[in-house]
Amino acid sequence: MAASPSSDHLPAQAIELKGLEKVYAATNRTAAKHALKGIDLVVPQGSFFGLLGPNGAGKSTLINILAGLVNKSRGMVEIAGIDIDRHPRRARLAIGVVPQELNFDPFFTPREIIDFQAGLYGVPARERRTEELLDAVGLLEKADAHARSLSGGMRRRLLIAKALAHRPPVVVLDEPTAGVDVELRRSLWRYMRKLNESGVTVILTTHYLEEAQELCDRIAIIDQGQVVACDTTEHLLRRLDEKHLRVTPLVPPATMPPELLAAGWSLDDQGRLNVHYKAAQAQAGQLLQTLADAGVVIADLTTSEPDLETLFVRLTHRD
Ligand SMILES: Nc1ncnc2c1ncn2[C@@H]1O[C@H](COP(=O)(O)OP(=O)(O)OP(=O)(O)O)[C@@H](O)[C@H]1O
Numbered sequence: 001m002a003a004s005p006s007s008d009h010l011p012a013q014a015i016e017l018k019g020l021e022k023v024y025a026a027t028n029r030t031a032a033k034h035a036l037k038g039i040d041l042v043v044p045q046g047s048f049f050g051l052l053g054p055n056g057a058g059k060s061t062l063i064n065i066l067a068g069l070v071n072k073s074r075g076m077v078e079i080a081g082i083d084i085d086r087h088p089r090r091a092r093l094a095i096g097v098v099p100q101e102l103n104f105d106p107f108f109t110p111r112e113i114i115d116f117q118a119g120l121y122g123v124p125a126r127e128r129r130t131e132e133l134l135d136a137v138g139l140l141e142k143a144d145a146h147a148r149s150l151s152g153g154m155r156r157r158l159l160i161a162k163a164l165a166h167r168p169p170v171v172v173l174d175e176p177t178a179g180v181d182v183e184l185r186r187s188l189w190r191y192m193r194k195l196n197e198s199g200v201t202v203i204l205t206t207h208y209l210e211e212a213q214e215l216c217d218r219i220a221i222i223d224q225g226q227v228v229a230c231d232t233t234e235h236l237l238r239r240l241d242e243k244h245l246r247v248t249p250l251v252p253p254a255t256m257p258p259e260l261l262a263a264g265w266s267l268d269d270q271g272r273l274n275v276h277y278k279a280a281q282a283q284a285g286q287l288l289q290t291l292a293d294a295g296v297v298i299a300d301l302t303t304s305e306p307d308l309e310t311l312f313v314r315l316t317h318r319d
Helices: 059-066 088-093 110-120 130-136 152-163 182-197 209-215 233-240 258-262 284-293 308-316
Strands: 013-024 033-044 048-052 074-079 095-098 170-174 201-205 218-223 226-232 242-249 273-278 298-304
Touching: 013 059, 013 201, 033 059, 033 074, 033 201, 033 218, 033 226, 048 059, 048 182, 048 209, 059 074, 059 095, 059 170, 059 201, 074 088, 088 095, 095 152, 110 130, 110 152, 130 152, 152 170, 152 182, 182 201, 182 209, 201 209, 209 233, 209 308, 218 233, 218 308, 226 233, 226 308, 233 308, 242 284, 258 284, 273 284, 284 298
Parallel strands: 048 201, 048 218, 095 170, 170 201
Antiparallel strands: 013 033, 013 074, 218 226, 242 273, 242 298
């Protein structure tokens, strides 16, 4: 993707939040809601950052504060080193938000939509890079077609181009793959990766933990308005260090021998034997030996590694 910002002169942090709080005021019908309860968060420049959390965690509130659509109650927010209180306009120029909804006029063409967006942000005509952007998201051929004639995938890519029209160094994609089919999801992943490789800091919110695990180099999990984990994806996964071994015995034991229970094995309702173990403390071979010693003949076995989903459920106590 060529339509990227220059990463020269950018500060080390794309986003920095300190003690960020949001309280939605009470209305006649609803009580006040403390949606963000003191968020401290750093998104390094150039990273591919996942913002995860269960429904109602506060992700949209956070993104809307970054986008300048919701006023924070307390705390400090810097985008590309620019404080949103001191320089709100400059801060807004440093970020592009790709919303969930496909929000553009279907009667305009992609070229008009990108051009108009650049104009909104005060980019002078000679500095606009409409063609370059459309090319970058693979829509150059459709530059002059009505937006309503674009496929779902093309529309999503048009939204990405629209968010990039003012060449912000930071882009937030809010659930970009929600409800899209597997093929389109893969193609959007490719675009997001290219965008990130071109120097843009990408912040992604997603309900697909597998997607975050695949794409993001750093992940923050927020729950009930607080950060419950924030680290590199690799460190988060290593934190679990838990493996799962499942054995299908040729003949399921009618009752569990005490020595297998002592070794950590349990019998599930399908007659399979399961054990969770820490790779640092045990080896699959030792565990399988306990089965052999108990006279269990193995018909089949599988092992599985920890994933983000396990961590997510554990930290947020939700499925
Ligand atoms: N305008 C508002 N007025 C009052 N409360 C709000 C408002 N917007 C959000 N909330 C509340 O603030 C909390 C955080 O909501 P938010 O939409 O930020 O969460 P979220 O993590 O984006 O959830 P989801 O994944 O469901 O979109 C929720 O309890 C929500 O009901």
